[in-house]
Amino acid sequence: MTYFADIDGQRFKWPSLKHLLAHATPERTGDQLAGLCASGPVERLAAQRCLADVPLKAFLDDVLQVEDDDVTALIFEQHDAKAFSPIASLTVGAFRDWMLDPTTTGTDLTAIAWGVTPEMVAAVSKIMRAQDLIAVAAKIEVVTKFRSTIGLRGHMSTRNQPNHPADDSRGIALSAIDGLLMGTGDAVIGVNPATDTVPDYIRICEVLELIRTQLDIPTQHCLLGHVSTAIKAMEQNAPVDLVFQSVAGSTKANAGFGVTLPMLDEAYDAVHSLGRAPAGSNIMYFETGQGAALSADAHHDMDQQTMEVRAYAVARAYRPLLVNTVVGFIGPEYLANGKQIIRAALEDHFCGKLLGLPMGVDVCYTNHSYADQEDMDVLLTVLSAAGVSFVITVPGSDDIMLNYQTLSHHDANYIRTTLQRPPAPEFAAWMDRMGIGTPDVKIPSIENALGQLRLPTS
Amino acid sequence: MSDPLSPHGAIRAITQARLNFGPPRFAADTAASLDFALDHARAREAVESELDVARLTAGLDAMGLPHDTVTSAAASRDVFITRPDLGRQLPQDQADALSRHTPPDVAVVLGDGLSAIAIALNGVAFVTELSKSLSQDRLSIGPVILARQARVGLGDGIALALGAKTVVMIVGERPGLSAADGLGVYITQNPSAQTPDSARNCISNVRAEGLPINDAARQTYDLIKEMRALGCSGVALNQSRATNVLTSD
Structure with missing residues (x-):
């Protein structure tokens, strides 16, 4: 599936969810070394806006797209549909807003732990600022x-x-x-x-x-x-x-x-x-x-x-x-x-x-x-x-x-x-x-x- | 302060950890804080240092060793630090220039790596010792190649361009807080464009207070002779002999 976003009359396209995730990632040298990063700050923001509109359900497919990867198999095995249900209809962006909402408690966040997949979690983190990453993590108590x-x-x-x-x-x-x-x-x-x-x-x-x-x-x-x-x-x-x-x-x-x-x-x-x-x-x-x-x-x-x-x-x-x-x-x-x-x-x-x-x-x-x-x-x-x-x-x-x-x-x-x-x-x-x-x-x-x-x- | 008979001295002989002697303090004192900052400043200076080609060539001239200079595909120190792949690539025009030399038996490269200061301090002394041993065996080394913005893998391209079967790549090691003068010596037989790290032998921590230069040069020489006799290096060399006492990492 192809993803795209238009910014100032320019169309940016990404051939897969994996590419979209990479191009939406805040700048770091490792992704540059791998040749996986956005071409510049505007493309990165275009990718982040596009990613924000992707439904969480899209991440239940094989995002890595590698045959017989046992970590992928483990991710599928761990996914708990019931735990996912409270957020199943959300997009990545709406998921961020839900987590930051003051009425969403640490208990609510703990309850979805086995409903979310690593790719969903990585995706939402890419459109969160430092403050957001701190605020949501601070709600969660893992003992x-x-x-x-x-x-x-x-x-x-x-x-x-x-x-x-x-x-x-x-x-x-x-x-x-x-x-x-x-x-x-x-x-x-x-x-x-x-x-x-x-x-x-x-x-x-x-x-x-x-x-x-x-x-x-x-x-x-x-x-x-x-x-x-x-x-x-x-x-x-x-x-x-x-x-x-x-x-x-x-x-x-x-x-x-x-x-x-x-x-x-x-x-x-x-x-x-x-x-x-x-x-x-x-x-x-x-x-x-x-x-x-x-x-x-x-x-x-x-x-x-x-x-x-x-x-x-x-x-x-x-x-x-x-x-x-x-x-x-x-x-x-x-x-x-x-x-x-x-x-x-x-x-x-x-x-x-x-x-x-x-x-x-x-x-x-x-x-x-x-x-x-x-x-x-x-x-x-x-x-x-x-x-x-x-x-x-x-x-x-x-x-x-x-x-x-x-x-x-x-x-x-x-x-x-x-x-x-x-x-x-x-x-x-x-x-x-x-x-x-x-x-x-x-x-x-x-x-x-x-x-x-x-x-x-x- | 480090009297070996005092408790402090006895402990210092066991570990160089920055232990808190005396009554525990809940914040590092000014002296310890500034000592640490100075050690880090020295390490940063070593990482950012550029190869002093003029001084190195003067040193090699004084020893009667010919030389040539290359720069990897990483054009600056900043690019070199974040793009190790470019630091392993030899630009084609430089490879062409090197290919005009008479092919030597052993290519010897002094590369800045992560501490050009280490090369400035110990590089010429090491290659002088090594060349003495090799010339007694009638093994030619050709010009010593001074390599800017160089990672270990750059030596492979240099050896291929020169037409050498063996390459000795000497680079400045990543500085620690206590030392920025360590050389790493990587020796490879039959290098190729895709030499895996497992096909190299490495001698590390070559410096006055680590493995002395003469000992390291001797070990390098012994390894070169063995590699040329057996036609391989690294893990394959270790496997083709009973013991691997010469390798170190």
């Missing part, structure tokens, strides 16, 4: 639970990310304690390993388990290795709280990560059968990011933001505890600068929340991007207004393993004190018990941690 409760209204959680370039056990432990002393880690204490071997996976899980049990922290830990490594480690009884995997929006893009949906099923069953989590807990953790599909040449000529939202269909199939977009990590060829990173993060957060995900953001950038820590300050602040579930923090914003900049533990405290966003209630109570942030703190200082905590020697 998940393991040892701590994440996503409660008015709270903001953090992932404490104690990475070390050599996966040194004590280096990881010291960095984790640095964050705990600053009150971060209520979403998860999560390490990106430098290596991906089973013995290292088990060792690092044991380090994190030692810290958690000795300090009796109401949180969970996670090693962000490959899902296949996690499965092997669990076979050897590694103390795995959460299984992690990076996921993307097409079969081919997931193959680029070396992952299939049956592998995720197997990992879910394995971690569930460990029985470490209280009944009814959420036990998976996923990361995503715009540009992942394009970088694997697996975007099938779909714009990077719509591909990103398709990844959320994969994530939500597993009712995860945590999902975050690693928004600025991929580099300036996908998101050039602070403006593009901020816009993409707000899109990802909004789209994830509308699909029912506990959406967090790795507020980050690389040194070759046109961005700096001040852009991250702005992004953190607007995400807090939008009610972000969690953000990632490291010592002094400097991730010494992944060589990029994310937020610091201090930044979490800035939001806590300036916008009154405490961490998860269980963790806040633990902080009080331990005197975190007071002169009477009961956990060892960095200087004393090696002597006072039972930690591995290497």
